[in-house]
Amino acid sequence: MTNPGWGGGANEGVPPRPRCVRHPDRPTALACTRCGRPACPECLREASVGYQCVDCVAAGQRDIRPVRGVAGNTVASGRVVPLVTYTLMGVNVLTFLVTVLQSRSVMNNQVGSALFLDWALNPALVAGGEWFRLIGSGFLHFGILHLAVNMYALYILGRDTEMVLGRSRYIALYLISLLGGSAAVMAFQSVFSSPTSLSWTAGASGAIFGVMGAQAVILLRLRRSPAPIISVIAINVVISVTLPGISFWGHAGGLVAGAAATAALLYAPQWLGAASDRVKAVRIGWIGLATVTVVTLGIIVLRVVQLRDQGLFLSS
Structure with a gap:
């Protein structure tokens, strides 16, 4: 006995x-x-439930809002x-x-280095x-x-500050702090270290003090205790005052400029009622940084005018 439905190809009816x-x-x-x-x-990717096609995975990633830092910067999800x-x-x-090669000395690289002579700060x-x-x-x-x-201080302090503020704001903070230290040296440090020799200031300390000030403001903004970084600042200020050959004004100027720049960046949007508008808050933060920069440059220009009026200006 045969069944007519079994005739034909094996996939008929499938x-x-x-x-x-x-x-x-x-x-x-x-x-x-x-x-x-x-x-x-x-074309499938593992998801939390089952598998999704690459198109849906891409669409899902576009729908995820980026994580924003306290300064409005985008925080990367990875390391x-x-x-x-x-x-x-x-x-x-x-x-x-470069200065070591020019001076042929690791400990006294300022002696005989053309680069050091061209870059060292003197009002x-x-x-x-x-x-x-x-x-x-x-x-x-x-x-x-x-x-x-x-460099050790920059390595310890700079990494965390860069992560919180983002790269562009961190660069701005560093340069403003550096400029603030130079402005304080211009305003308060003597032109001459002795009647016959000029005073020279050099080092990244002013910028690093600015990063310290920035960390203190960041911790306050995050409502965390700034006591540890304030203790570090206090110790370094005491060292700057008590040890000879250290530019107190360079350190103090960098500290004030860095703290002011970070406060303008993190608090100005709140003070002006723009904290809920991210685009406006970011714009106000950058305007705050620009304002601190203009004030710092203004101090330098006023001091330059004063020195020129007094006849205390030189050219190498």
Whole structure:
């Protein structure tokens, strides 16, 4: 006895298998759990429930709002490399190596180095038109110990500050702090260290003090105790006052400028009622940084005018 339904090909009466929406030549029994479209294994990604196609995964990522930091910067989900901090350290070390090669001395690299002579900060030389000393001096160091201490402090403090503020704001903070230290030296430090020799200021300490001030403001903004960083600042201020050969004004100026810049960045949007509007808050923060920069430059310009009126200006 035979059954007529068994005649013909083996697949008669079986519906065709669905094909992958991205690869029509590939039959598949799998489907995306989000949109339900058929997809081959190559086009599926593991999700929290089942598997989703690459199109749905991409759409889901676009729908996720980026995590914002306290300064309005975008916070990366993975491990952030403090690229700016490492770059600043590299520039400082490279500058030091150039002065060592020129002076042929690791401990007294300021003697016989043309770069050191061209970049070291002195108010009279800035008043004479050598404005680059205001920034260049922040990348010079008196000997290997001076460099090592500053680079270690930058490594410890800079990475966290860069992560919180974001790279662009951190660069701005560092440069404003450096400029603030130079402004304080211009305003308060004597042109001459003795009747026959000029006073010289160099080092990244002003900028690093600015980073310390920034961390204190950040901790206050996050409603955390700033006591640890304030203790570090206090110890360093005492060292700056008691040990000879350390520029107290460079440190103090950097500290004030860095704290002021960070306060303008983090608190100005709240004070002006723009905290809920991210775009406006970011704009106000940058305006705050620009304001601190203008004030700092104003102090420098006023001091230059004063020195020129007194005849205390030189050119190398």
